[in-house]
Amino acid sequence: MKNLVGACVFGQSGGPTSVINSSAAGVFLEALQQSNITAVYGAANGIKGILDEKFYDIGKEDKKELELLKYTPSSALGSVRYKLKSAETDDTDYKRILEVFQKYNVRYFFYNGGNDSMDTCNKVSKYLLAAGYDCNVIGVPKTIDNDLYGTDHCPGYASAAKYVATTMMELNLDAKVYDKPQVTVVEIMGRNAGWLTAAAALANHKGLGADLIYLPELPFDSEKFLLQVKSVMDKNNGKCIVAVSEGIKTSQGEYVAEALSKAEMAKDNFGHAQLGGLAVKLADLVGNKYGVKVRGIEFSLMQRCAAHLASKTDVEEAFRAGQEAVKAAVAGETDKMVVFEREMSSGRYACNFRLMDVAAAANTEKKVPLEWITEDGTMLGKEYIDYALPLIQGDCKAPLEDGLPRFAKLKKVLVK
Amino acid sequence: MKNLVGACVFGQSGGPTSVINSSAAGVFLEALQQSNITAVYGAANGIKGILDEKFYDIGKEDKKELELLKYTPSSALGSVRYKLKSAETDDTDYKRILEVFQKYNVRYFFYNGGNDSMDTCNKVSKYLLAAGYDCNVIGVPKTIDNDLYGTDHCPGYASAAKYVATTMMELNLDAKVYDKPQVTVVEIMGRNAGWLTAAAALANHKGLGADLIYLPELPFDSEKFLLQVKSVMDKNNGKCIVAVSEGIKTSQGEYVAEALSKAEMAKDNFGHAQLGGLAVKLADLVGNKYGVKVRGIEFSLMQRCAAHLASKTDVEEAFRAGQEAVKAAVAGETDKMVVFEREMSSGRYACNFRLMDVAAAANTEKKVPLEWITEDGTMLGKEYIDYALPLIQGDCKAPLEDGLPRFAKLKKVLVK
Numbered sequence: 058m059k060n061l062v063g064a065c066v067f068g069q070s071g072g073p074t075s076v077i078n079s080s081a082a083g084v085f086l087e088a089l090q091q092s093n094i095t096a097v098y099g100a101a102n103g104i105k106g107i108l109d110e111k112f113y114d115i116g117k118e119d120k121k122e123l124e125l126l127k128y129t130p131s132s133a134l135g136s137v138r139y140k141l142k143s144a145e146t147d148d149t150d151y152k153r154i155l156e157v158f159q160k161y162n163v164r165y166f167f168y169n170g171g172n173d174s175m176d177t178c179n180k181v182s183k184y185l186l187a188a189g190y191d192c193n194v195i196g197v198p199k200t201i202d203n204d205l206y207g208t209d210h211c212p213g214y215a216s217a218a219k220y221v222a223t224t225m226m227e228l229n230l231d232a233k234v235y236d237k238p239q240v241t242v243v244e245i246m247g248r249n250a251g252w253l254t255a256a257a258a259l260a261n262h263k264g265l266g267a268d269l270i271y272l273p274e275l276p277f278d279s280e281k282f283l284l285q286v287k288s289v290m291d292k293n294n295g296k297c298i299v300a301v302s303e304g305i306k307t308s309q310g311e312y313v314a315e316a317l318s319k320a321e322m323a324k325d326n327f328g329h330a331q332l333g334g335l336a337v338k339l340a341d342l343v344g345n346k347y348g349v350k351v352r353g354i355e356f357s358l359m360q361r362c363a364a365h366l367a368s369k370t371d372v373e374e375a376f377r378a379g380q381e382a383v384k385a386a387v388a389g390e391t392d393k394m395v396v397f398e399r400e401m402s403s404g405r406y407a408c409n410f411r412l413m414d415v416a417a418a419a420n421t422e423k424k425v426p427l428e429w430i431t432e433d434g435t436m437l438g439k440e441y442i443d444y445a446l447p448l449i450q451g452d453c454k455a456p457l458e459d460g461l462p463r464f465a466k467l468k469k470v471l472v473k
Numbered sequence: 474m475k476n477l478v479g480a481c482v483f484g485q486s487g488g489p490t491s492v493i494n495s496s497a498a499g500v501f502l503e504a505l506q507q508s509n510i511t512a513v514y515g516a517a518n519g520i521k522g523i524l525d526e527k528f529y530d531i532g533k534e535d536k537k538e539l540e541l542l543k544y545t546p547s548s549a550l551g552s553v554r555y556k557l558k559s560a561e562t563d564d565t566d567y568k569r570i571l572e573v574f575q576k577y578n579v580r581y582f583f584y585n586g587g588n589d590s591m592d593t594c595n596k597v598s599k600y601l602l603a604a605g606y607d608c609n610v611i612g613v614p615k616t617i618d619n620d621l622y623g624t625d626h627c628p629g630y631a632s633a634a635k636y637v638a639t640t641m642m643e644l645n646l647d648a649k650v651y652d653k654p655q656v657t658v659v660e661i662m663g664r665n666a667g668w669l670t671a672a673a674a675l676a677n678h679k680g681l682g683a684d685l686i687y688l689p690e691l692p693f694d695s696e697k698f699l700l701q702v703k704s705v706m707d708k709n710n711g712k713c714i715v716a717v718s719e720g721i722k723t724s725q726g727e728y729v730a731e732a733l734s735k736a737e738m739a740k741d742n743f744g745h746a747q748l749g750g751l752a753v754k755l756a757d758l759v760g761n762k763y764g765v766k767v768r769g770i771e772f773s774l775m776q777r778c779a780a781h782l783a784s785k786t787d788v789e790e791a792f793r794a795g796q797e798a799v800k801a802a803v804a805g806e807t808d809k810m811v812v813f814e815r816e817m818s819s820g821r822y823a824c825n826f827r828l829m830d831v832a833a834a835a836n837t838e839k840k841v842p843l844e845w846i847t848e849d850g851t852m853l854g855k856e857y858i859d860y861a862l863p864l865i866q867g868d869c870k871a872p873l874e875d876g877l878p879r880f881a882k883l884k885k886v887l888v889k
Binding site: 132135262366464 | 554680768779784
């Protein structure tokens with residue numbers, strides 16, 4: 058544990074969320090107050106900005122705009138998807154990072170992202186340590202996928218979940234409006250973990266959810282799906298609403314969207330598959346089988362950037378995660394990630410902030426526990442509702458200007 | 474002008490909106506106060522509920538729930554798409570309506586919808602008049618398309634426009650996050666009139682909009698489109714965001730989505746077109762031409778049911794439209810539609826409520842004035858911003874319960 062004096066660099070990585078900038082605000086506002094931190098830099102496009110020596114001077118920003126970052130979705134500094142090779146294979150990037158850090162006297166490095174980004178933190182901190190360069194590295198978790206190991210939940214998840222639940226409620230009302238059979242299939246993000254799709258069950262908790270929910274945690278069977286849809290339609294005046302994770306796979310481990318394409322190609326004899334996302338494909342499957350009106354809907358980018366529907370709990374925790382990262386680094390911690398620990402006392406939720414070895418989070422995936430899924434595999438149980446409900450509490454969003462959100466406007470002054 | 478004593482029936486028709494239930498609340502709460510109105514009925518699924526004699530007794534509902542209708546999207550009574558034949562061709566439906574109205578002593582009929590629904594109002598009121606049955610019929614306008622003739626704007630439009638503008642701002646931030654070329658195409662509702670797609674320009678007004686906006690008011694040329702996208706990408710670090718109306722047509726009057734399918738089929742030699750909406754097709758066109766990352770996004774049903782983003786101005790005007798319809802009918806008016814008249818005094822917007830012959834609104838379409846579109850056909854001018862901005866002011870939404878909207882829950886007690 059070393060107390061260092063020097064500049065800090067913060068970078069954003071991976072897919073943006075509604076609250077990644079809230080963590081940025083936490084890092085920046087805390088770092089600007091720390092006397093050991095001599096300059097606060099934002100790396101343009103994450104690790105790429107370090108390699109390219111492209112830093113924004115956060116000290117030149119208005120404090121009011123930094124505060125507005127809390128309510129501004131996406132990645133204000135720009136993001137990147139870049140996986141560092143292992144230093145043993147190719148140490149070019151690491152040498153360059155060390156060179157840049159030395160040049161700017163960077164003694165604190167904060168990186169905000171999911172498991173790949175935590176891997177980056179871990180590799181960089183290990184390399185710098187081996188090179189004898191003192192620099193405290195702390196990871197700040199972020200992912201709408203909620204799949205990071207070692208933390209009760211991830212910043213970004215709750216706001217996306219609140220979007221999914223609220224929008225499912227609204228769609229539920231819309232999809233039932235005509236006195237005719239109609240099947241609606243909604244596709245929700247999440248390649249390997251079904252946390253975000255599970256959030257559709259929060260809408261069920263309020264009586265306006267999906268009739269069937271399919272997560273990637275369980276294999277998907279198209280024939281069974283068709284029967285389950287039929288069974289709901291029979292009970293429900295011909296109506297059925299399905300929430301499905303983009304990442305569902307067949308029992309052979311193939312993505313269902315791809316499997317359906319292949320089945321179409323085989324039928325077609327000429328090897329043509331129809332375009333269209335999973336929602337449209339599954340909706341068409343139902344439409345062709347039962348001759349009912351169907352609609353496939355994708356929540357697309359909206360589910361990760363709808364900051365107007367952010368959870369206040371999420372925004373505040375994301376901000377705190379940034380602050381805590383800075384405090385820990387200044388106190389001498391390194392090679393760690395900030396994690397959330399849930400405390401429930403007399404039914405009230407509280408979130409405690411702890412540190413964990415960043416290596417433990419790197420490249421791991423936390424999935425929805427199978428025992429939280431009902432026996433027929435189409436719904437979440439009470440365990441999930443109890444888990445998720447405290448996280449989506451509270452409203453908070455950017456102030457309105459002309460009836461529209463006033464997002465942060467950074468000057469982005471480049472460091473010479 | 475006759476002052477009548479009897480029951481009233483209210484029905485909802487056509488595609489739902491975020492505020493159609495706000496008009497229902499206006500009709501119900503006003504009608505329940507009128508001493509000339511002896512019973513307040515809600516027709517299940519619009520005109521179909523009248524033909525089927527399926528009425529909900531609104532007098533049995535809790536007033537608190539009727540108030541919550543203001544913030545509840547979709548059609549609480551159920552909607553219908555049903556175009557009455559002309560009475561000269563086939564008067565079966567009309568005889569049935571008269572029979573039902575006589576049986577329940579219905580002396581007031583309010584119908585909420587777009588131009589087809591106003592046609593229904595007109596036909597029913599003409600028939601009842603000819604049959605010598607006294608019943609005052611008033612149309613309450615509603616459509617996210619904003620294409621009704623004779624009214625400054627339509628209830629439902631502003632909330633959908635606010636969704637489009639807010640979401641475009643959020644997507645704008647998300648779509649620019651990586652340091653790589655990316656073209657995003659967003660498809661917005663509106664078959665023949667581009668009002669809702671135009672709302673993307675409100676996001677431009679706040680600096681975070683679409684680079685190119687294509688309305689159905691002008692013919693669409695794919696080659697020109699590709700050049701326009703390229704020109705934006707060249708100026709803009711490879712980024713381009715396009716907002717496009719689902720209803721854009723070629724100069725031959727063919728829907729662009731269909732024309733693109735045919736072009737694919739011709740190329741394919743086997744007559745196969747790829748599925749997928751217009752957004753995906755246009756995005757693929759760009760991706761194939763320029764080899765850049767593309768994404769097609771549909772606002773789908775969300776744009777018409779996202780009540781959590783409703784415009785307060787819209788919610789209140791929709792409510793007033795319902796109230797005014799009842800007041801006018803009780804005062805003896807019939808065969809009319811409530812219209813909105815804009816009043817601007819010292820830069821402040823106000824909305825006045827008037828009546829117009831419903832025949833004038835029936836089956837007509839008001840389009841975006843061509844002079845509001847910039848010369849190259851890809852953007853809206855200041856006239857549109859001045860028109861639309863006052864309409865999207867103010868926030869209002871359902872109270873939260875467990876962090877999620879508490880929508881109205883009607884008992885829907887059937888009238889025996």
